[in-house]
Amino acid sequence: MLGDIASVIVDGALISAVYALIAIGFTMVFGVGGVLNLAHGALIMAGAYTYLSLVSDSILASVTLHPIVAFPLTIVIVGLISYGLYVVLVRTIEENVVITFLATIVVAIAFTELVTLVFHAQPYQYSVVPGVLQVQALGTRILYVELAAFVASWGAMGLLWYYVTKTDSGRSIRATSMSERGAMLTGVDVSGVRARTWLVAGGLAGIAGVFLGGIGAAEPTMWLEPLALAFIIVVVGGIGSIKGSVAAAYIVGYLQTATGQFLGQSVRGIMSLVVLVVVLLVLPQGLYGTEFVHE
Amino acid sequence: MADPTSTPSDRSTAYTNGIGRRSFIRAAGASAALGLFAGCSGDGGGGGENPDRGGGISETVTIGHLAPLNNPLGIGSKRSAEMAVAEINDDGGIADQTVELVTKDTRASPSEARTVAGELVRQEEVDAIVGTFSSEVTQSIMDLVSEFNTPFLVTGSAAPSTVTEFVASDYERYKNTFRVGPVNSHFQAEVISQYASHLSDRHGWNTFAVVADDAEWTTVFRNRLVDLLREADLDVPMVNGLATDTTSFGSVLDDVDEVGADAMFRFFAHINGGPMAARWAEGEYEFGIEGVHVASMLPAYYQLTEGAAAYETTTQSGAAGVTDITSKTVPFTESYMEKYGDADDPPSKPMYMGFVTYDAIHVFKNAAERAGTVDQENNLDTIVDALLQTDFTGAAGQVQFYGADETYAHDLREKRDSDGIITNYPLTQWREGGSLECVYPEGLRTAEHAAPPWMG
Numbered sequence: 001m002l003g004d005i006a007s008v009i010v011d012g013a014l015i016s017a018v019y020a021l022i023a024i025g026f027t028m029v030f031g032v033g034g035v036l037n038l039a040h041g042a043l044i045m046a047g048a049y050t051y052l053s054l055v056s057d058s059i060l061a062s063v064t065l066h067p068i069v070a071f072p073l074t075i076v077i078v079g080l081i082s083y084g085l086y087v088v089l090v091r092t093i094e095e096n097v098v099i100t101f102l103a104t105i106v107v108a109i110a111f112t113e114l115v116t117l118v119f120h121a122q123p124y125q126y127s128v129v130p131g132v133l134q135v136q137a138l139g140t141r142i143l144y145v146e147l148a149a150f151v152a153s154w155g156a157m158g159l160l161w162y163y164v165t166k167t168d169s170g171r172s173i174r175a176t177s178m179s180e181r182g183a184m185l186t187g188v189d190v191s192g193v194r195a196r197t198w199l200v201a202g203g204l205a206g207i208a209g210v211f212l213g214g215i216g217a218a219e220p221t222m223w224l225e226p227l228a229l230a231f232i233i234v235v236v237g238g239i240g241s242i243k244g245s246v247a248a249a250y251i252v253g254y255l256q257t258a259t260g261q262f263l264g265q266s267v268r269g270i271m272s273l274v275v276l277v278v279v280l281l282v283l284p285q286g287l288y289g290t291e292f293v294h295e
Numbered sequence: 296m297a298d299p300t301s302t303p304s305d306r307s308t309a310y311t312n313g314i315g316r317r318s319f320i321r322a323a324g325a326s327a328a329l330g331l332f333a334g335c336s337g338d339g340g341g342g343g344e345n346p347d348r349g350g351g352i353s354e355t356v357t358i359g360h361l362a363p364l365n366n367p368l369g370i371g372s373k374r375s376a377e378m379a380v381a382e383i384n385d386d387g388g389i390a391d392q393t394v395e396l397v398t399k400d401t402r403a404s405p406s407e408a409r410t411v412a413g414e415l416v417r418q419e420e421v422d423a424i425v426g427t428f429s430s431e432v433t434q435s436i437m438d439l440v441s442e443f444n445t446p447f448l449v450t451g452s453a454a455p456s457t458v459t460e461f462v463a464s465d466y467e468r469y470k471n472t473f474r475v476g477p478v479n480s481h482f483q484a485e486v487i488s489q490y491a492s493h494l495s496d497r498h499g500w501n502t503f504a505v506v507a508d509d510a511e512w513t514t515v516f517r518n519r520l521v522d523l524l525r526e527a528d529l530d531v532p533m534v535n536g537l538a539t540d541t542t543s544f545g546s547v548l549d550d551v552d553e554v555g556a557d558a559m560f561r562f563f564a565h566i567n568g569g570p571m572a573a574r575w576a577e578g579e580y581e582f583g584i585e586g587v588h589v590a591s592m593l594p595a596y597y598q599l600t601e602g603a604a605a606y607e608t609t610t611q612s613g614a615a616g617v618t619d620i621t622s623k624t625v626p627f628t629e630s631y632m633e634k635y636g637d638a639d640d641p642p643s644k645p646m647y648m649g650f651v652t653y654d655a656i657h658v659f660k661n662a663a664e665r666a667g668t669v670d671q672e673n674n675l676d677t678i679v680d681a682l683l684q685t686d687f688t689g690a691a692g693q694v695q696f697y698g699a700d701e702t703y704a705h706d707l708r709e710k711r712d713s714d715g716i717i718t719n720y721p722l723t724q725w726r727e728g729g730s731l732e733c734v735y736p737e738g739l740r741t742a743e744h745a746a747p748p749w750m751g
Contacts, residue, residue: 003553007545007546011543011546015543033619038725058598101628116365120367120640121365121366121367122367122593122595122641123567123569124599124601125569125570125573125597125599125600125601125603126601127601130577131577132577132578134578138546139549139553140546140554141545141548141574141577141578141580142545143374143545143574143577143578156576179527199477203750212542214543215542215543215570216543216567216570217567217569217570217599219540222542224540225540225542257546263548264535264536265535265536265537265538265546265547266509266537266538267538267539268538268541269538269540289334295510
C-alpha cells in the first residue's frame with residue numbers, strides 16, 4: 001500500500017509535467033487570440049513524427065541525427081509549423097470564432113490523414129533517452145525518458161516564466177491576454193504578439209510530442225487523449241492562466257494516476273471528467289481564471 | 296467427409312500469377328468436371344431467373360470483400376483476396392465464369408460498413424461477401440446481407456456471439472453466414488489454457504496474470520480462461536481490464552510483478568502493447584509476456600518497437616507463415632511476400648486475416664461448384680448445404696464448419712490432436728534479431744518457447 005502511494009506520487013509528478021506543457025500552449029493561444037485551437041493535438045503529433053524522422057534511419061535513410069541535435073531541431077520545426085498555421089490560415093479568419101474553431105478541427109483531421117498516408121497506421125516506437133531507474137523501495141521502475149520529460153518540461157516552463165515576466169516581448173503577451181485594448185493603447189503590436197504566442201505554444205507542444213511518443217508510440221491517433229486532457233486542464237485551471245494550467249495539470253495527472261492505481265486502470269480517465277463537471281458548476285472561472293468581462 | 300472438388304486446390308502450391316497460365320484445356324477440364332453446374336443452371340433455377348447465366352455464355356461471379364483499409368490487417372486481407380481470385384481465374388474461374396473482386400473499406404466502423412455492404416449487395420449485386428475484421432462490424436451488416444440471401448464468409452472477427460446469437464438462434468434468417476476463421480474466442484481461451492500448461496511443463500511457470508482490453512471480445516478470457524487455468528491447478532492472482540486507449544503501463548507491470556506472476560497473459564486488440572514491451576524489456580521484469588496481441592502480428596512490429604518485442608508471443612491464425620500448418624501455408628506466404636514484400640504499404644506478410652480471407656474465397660469457389668450455382672436469390676439452401684460439406688485444406692489450416700444444429704452453427708471447427716490439444720490457433724514468438732518462431736502447438740513448432748534471458 002505504501003509502495004502504491006509512493007509510486008502514484010512519482011508517476012503522477014512525471015506525467016503531470018508533460019500535461020502542463022500541453023495545456024500551457026493551449027491556454028496561451030486562447031488567452032491571447034481567443035482561438036480554441038483544436039489543431040494543438042496535431043502539433044503534439046508533429047513533434048513525435050518530426051523527431052522520429054530525424055533520429056530513425058527507417059524513415060529517412062539519409063537523415064539520422066543524434067538526439068541532442070534532433071530534439072531542439074524538432075522544437076524549432078514544430079514551433080514554425082504552429083507559426084505558419086497562424087500566419088497562413090488563422091490570421092485571416094480569426095475574427096470569426098466559429099469558423100476558426102472549425103478550421104482548426106479540419107486541420108487536425110487533415111493532419112491525421114496525412115500522417116496515416118505517409119507513415120501508415122503503424123505505431124512507431126523510438127528511444128529518446130534509453131535506460132531505466134530501478135526504485136526497489138517503491139517496487140517500481142522509472143524510465144529515464146520519463147525523468148527527462150519531467151526535467152525538460154519544468155525547464156521549458158521556467159524559461160517561459162522568465163520570458164513572460166522579465167522580457168518586453170514576453171510581457172506584451174501577458175498584457176494582451178489581460179486586455180487586448182489596454183495592450184493596444186500602450187503600443188503593443190497585437191498581431192505580432194499573437195504570432196509569437198503560436199510559435200511558443202507550438203514549441204511547447206513539440207517538446208510534449210517528443211516525450212509522449214518516446215514513452216508511448218507515434219501513431220496517427222496519439223493526439224486525441226492529450227487534447228482532451230488539455231481541454232479539461234485549461235477549464236479547471238482557468239482559461240488563459242498559465243499558473244492555473246500548471247496547478248490543474250497536477251490535479252488531473254494525480255487524479256488519473258491514483259484512480260488507475262486504486263480503482264482500476266479501466267476507469268482512470270473518469271475522475272478528471274468528474275472534476276471538470278464540479279468545477280464548471282462551482283467555480284466556472286476555474287482556479288485562477290478571471291471572470292469574463294464584456295469589453 | 297471427402298470433398299470431391301477440393302482436389303484442385305492441391306495444385307495451388309504453385310502460385311505463379313502470370314496470365315499465360317490460364318489454359319483452355321484446364322478450363323475445359325474444369326467445366327467438364329462441373330457438368331452438374333451446367334445442367335442445373337441450364338434447367339431452371341438460376342438459369343431461369345437470369346437468362347445470362349448458363350447457355351455457355353461467359354459471365355462473371357462477383358465476390359465482395361469488406362475490410363478496414365486504414366489498418367494493415369485489412370490491406371493484407373485485400374491483397375490476399377486478390378491473390379485468391381487471380382489463382383481461381385488462372386485455373387478457369389468458378390465453373391468457367393471469371394471471378395471479379397470488389398473491395399470496400401469499412402473504416403472499422405459499423406455504420407460505414409452498413410453503407411458499403413449496401414453498395415455491394417444492391418449495386419454490385421455480389422454473389423458472396425468475405426471479410427470483416429471486428430465483431431461489431433460483422434454483426435452490424437448481418438441483417439442486411441441476409442435480406443439479400445448473400446453468402447457471408449466472415450474472416451476477421453472471432454466473437455462466438457456472431458454464430459450463437461445470430462446463426463444458431465435464428466437459423467432460417469442467418470443461415471447465409473459462415474465464419475471461416477480464426478477459431479472463436481471460446482476455443483481461443485482453451486488454447487491459451489493448454490498453452491499455459493505447456494509453459495508450466497517447460498519453465499515451471501505456474502502463476503499467471505490476466506490483463507485485457509476492457510472490451511467485449513476479452514470477456515471470455517477474463518472469465519472462462521481464468522476458470523480453465525484454475526482447473527489446471529495454475530494460480531491466477533490478478534485479472535485486470537485496461538481502458539482501450541491506455542498508453543501508460545508502468546503501474547500495470549509493477550502490479551504483475553508484485554503478485555509474483557511467472558507470465559502475463561495480455562489480450563490486446565485495441566491497445567498497442569508495444570510501449571509496454573519496451574518498458575518490460577528495459578526494466579527486465581521477471582515474467583514473460585504471452586497471449587493475444589494484434590499489434591504484435593504486424594510483420595514490421597519488431598522494427599517498430601526497436602527490438603523491444605523480443606520474447607513476447609501472440610496467437611495468430613496462419614502463424615505468420617513461418618511453419619507448415621498445411622502444405623499451402625508457406626507457399627502462399629512466400630508468394631505474397633514476393634508480390635508485396637517490398638511494397639510501400641504494410642503489411643509485408645498476409646497477417647491472420649489475409650490467410651483466412653484467402654482460404655474463404657477458395658472455400659466459396661469449391662462450394663459454388665459443388666452446389667452448381669451461385670444464384671443465391673433462388674438457391675441459397677443449395678449453396679448453404681454445399682458450404683456445410685466443406686472440408687478444405689487452406690493456408691491457415693483445415694476448414695470445416697459446425698453443422699446447423701450445433702451450438703456454434705456455421706462456425707469454423709477447431710482441430711484437435713489425439714490429446715485434445717487444439718492445433719489450428721498457433722502461437723508465435725519474436726526473437727532477438729527480428730525472427731519469428733512458431734512455439735506452440737508441438738506439431739507445428741519451429742522452435743521451443745524461450746523465456747526472456749533476464750529471467751533467472
